[in-house]
Amino acid sequence: MKKRLIILFSIQAVLFIALGWVVLSNSNSEQHTAYIEVAKVYDAFKMKKELEGKFTNVEQYRKSVLDSLELELQLMAVTYEQTKSEDIKTNYLVKKQEYLGKKKQFEEDNAMVSQQYTEEIFQQLNQYITEYGKEHGYQYIFGAEGSGSLMYANDSENITEEITSYVNEKYSGVN
Amino acid sequence: MRTWLFMIGIVLFSGCFETRKPAGELLKWVEDPDNGLRREKAVGDFEIIAQYKPLSYIICNESKNITLTPDEYNTREKELCGMEYFQVRLKSPSPDPLIYGGGDQNVYHMRNDFLMFGQKDYVYLLRGEDTVSCNMYHFVNYQGLAPYADILLGFPADSTKLNTDRELVYDDQLFGLGPVHFTFTRDEIESVPQLELN
Numbered sequence: 001m002k003k004r005l006i007i008l009f010s011i012q013a014v015l016f017i018a019l020g021w022v023v024l025s026n027s028n029s030e031q032h033t034a035y036i037e038v039a040k041v042y043d044a045f046k047m048k049k050e051l052e053g054k055f056t057n058v059e060q061y062r063k064s065v066l067d068s069l070e071l072e073l074q075l076m077a078v079t080y081e082q083t084k085s086e087d088i089k090t091n092y093l094v095k096k097q098e099y100l101g102k103k104k105q106f107e108e109d110n111a112m113v114s115q116q117y118t119e120e121i122f123q124q125l126n127q128y129i130t131e132y133g134k135e136h137g138y139q140y141i142f143g144a145e146g147s148g149s150l151m152y153a154n155d156s157e158n159i160t161e162e163i164t165s166y167v168n169e170k171y172s173g174v175n
Numbered sequence: 176m177r178t179w180l181f182m183i184g185i186v187l188f189s190g191c192f193e194t195r196k197p198a199g200e201l202l203k204w205v206e207d208p209d210n211g212l213r214r215e216k217a218v219g220d221f222e223i224i225a226q227y228k229p230l231s232y233i234i235c236n237e238s239k240n241i242t243l244t245p246d247e248y249n250t251r252e253k254e255l256c257g258m259e260y261f262q263v264r265l266k267s268p269s270p271d272p273l274i275y276g277g278g279d280q281n282v283y284h285m286r287n288d289f290l291m292f293g294q295k296d297y298v299y300l301l302r303g304e305d306t307v308s309c310n311m312y313h314f315v316n317y318q319g320l321a322p323y324a325d326i327l328l329g330f331p332a333d334s335t336k337l338n339t340d341r342e343l344v345y346d347d348q349l350f351g352l353g354p355v356h357f358t359f360t361r362d363e364i365e366s367v368p369q370l371e372l373n
Contacts, residue, residue, distance in 0.1 A: 127218055
């Protein structure tokens with residue numbers, strides 16, 4: 001009888017320890033999970049602002065080149081209306097081809113540069129978030145982007161602000 | 176009596192912070208990332224390492240094991256002064272950064288030419304409100320003998336901007352890394368130990 005009791009108690013003890021271990025390990029993994037609002041982090045990322053500024057400058061310069069050509073074309077059209085000169089008409093057509101060619105080239109270049117910058121930004125952003133996760137012992141950092149991939153998360157698990165200041169510090173090369 | 180004690184205290188206190196190091200130790204000190212003059216950053220597959228190079232560090236490196244006299248040291252220091260020196264190291268997982276991601280001879284030569292002549296326009300130093308272009312740019316290609324390539328940089332020094340942090344920007348145009356920033360604070364730059372001369 002005694003033996004049975006001892007065995008029963010031992011089994012209960014083992015089960016209790018196992019249960020405790022499972023609960024503890026689960027609670028630990030929960031502590032090391034967090035989420036960020038991707039759009040907020042992206043918008044506040046210094047690199048994004050820097051490259052956006054650069055891109056805007058290039059875009060504006062290109063726009064000014066196109067605007068000048070467009071103005072020239074308009075003037076030529078007015079002159080042609082007044083004079084009906086064949087030379088002006090020929091020049092106008094040549095200029096128009098130049099304008100259309102440049103416009104197409106600029107549009108393609110802008111799209112390419114924009115894509116290149118986005119890739120560069122995400123390359124560094126992902127790197128710094130990975131480093132943050134490793135440094136702080138996170139098992140997962142989820143990205144909430146409003147697309148439905150993360151349906152609900154408790155606000156206490158939101159580390160958007162911490163991540164934002166971390167990635168900006170990392171980008172500046174301070175640490 | 177109090178004044179004397181105060182004076183002795185000051186002398187002892189300043190003695191604690193006097194940092195003079197022999198050449199070998201100085202080199203190690205400057206290259207130690209904990210001292211802030213060497214910054215390492217991983218971006219994608221690449222590791223970019225920026226080294227601030229104080230004049231004493233350059234002179235020690237040049238003289239190797241030869242012990243310099245104060246006169247020799249001062250002469251070389253005068254030749255070097257007027258510039259702030261940095262080194263950027265591009266370290267790739269491939270045996271040579273120029274062949275990273277595959278590519279044929281044309282890609283190799285295009286990258287080599289760009290790093291020799293083109294990249295110069297994409298490296299600058301932010302000092303206070305100023306953006307400073309480099310005066311000295313030298314690309315060191317190790318021809319596949321090392322998995323990295325070095326770029327030696329010199330920016331004109333400005334005595335009015337000595338009390339500012341320096342932010343070195345290496346704006347990569349070849350490997351899709353984008354601008355990579357390294358900040359060296361004023362305190363870190365000022366904390367360089369002096370070289371112990373015989």
